[in-house]
Amino acid sequence: MSLRLRQEVQAVPWPPELIPHAVTLPGKSEIAVAAGILTDSRGRALIAQRPHGAHQGGWWEFPGGKLDATESPLEGLVRELREEIGVEVHAAEPLMSYRHEYPERFIHLHVWRVTEFSGEPAGMEGQALRWSAVEDLPNAGLLPADLPIVMALLDSAAQV
DSSP, rough: OEEEOOOSOOOOOOGGGGGOOOOOETTTEEEEEEEOOOOOOOOOOOEEOTTTTTTTTEEEEEEEOOOTOOOOEEEEEEEEHHHHOOOEEEEEEEEEEEEEEESSEEEEEEEEEEEEESSSSOTTTTTOEEEEEGGGGGSSOOOOOOHHHHHHHHHHHTTO
């Protein structure tokens, strides 16, 4: 399913039970995150380096961030990509959604393939950005939570 966006975000509503936000579990919190897969004309994927003082600092990740309590995953993706890398999302389609467990927390990732965007990606928060060939992603220093995304991208590249 592909979604086209105009001046307002047009989104297929997700049932509230599928939008976990900061949930407290015994001993661990759960954070809902939206991540976007942006590709350039050569098929390379954009990745961003996490700030060194942040959780998992220094690792690379697909751009995105935490969802606000009232946002759908698509709304959060659009906001995060505007704030984090300065692009405006015009169309995106869901790629996958899954949970990843870190020792101190759970992350629920909602991953979108961004099929249309405007603007030149830039590290609006001072973070480094780089385009990486899909086949190089397994060795790009990505967060462990992003490895299922890498596998999905490799699978879809192999089918082309």
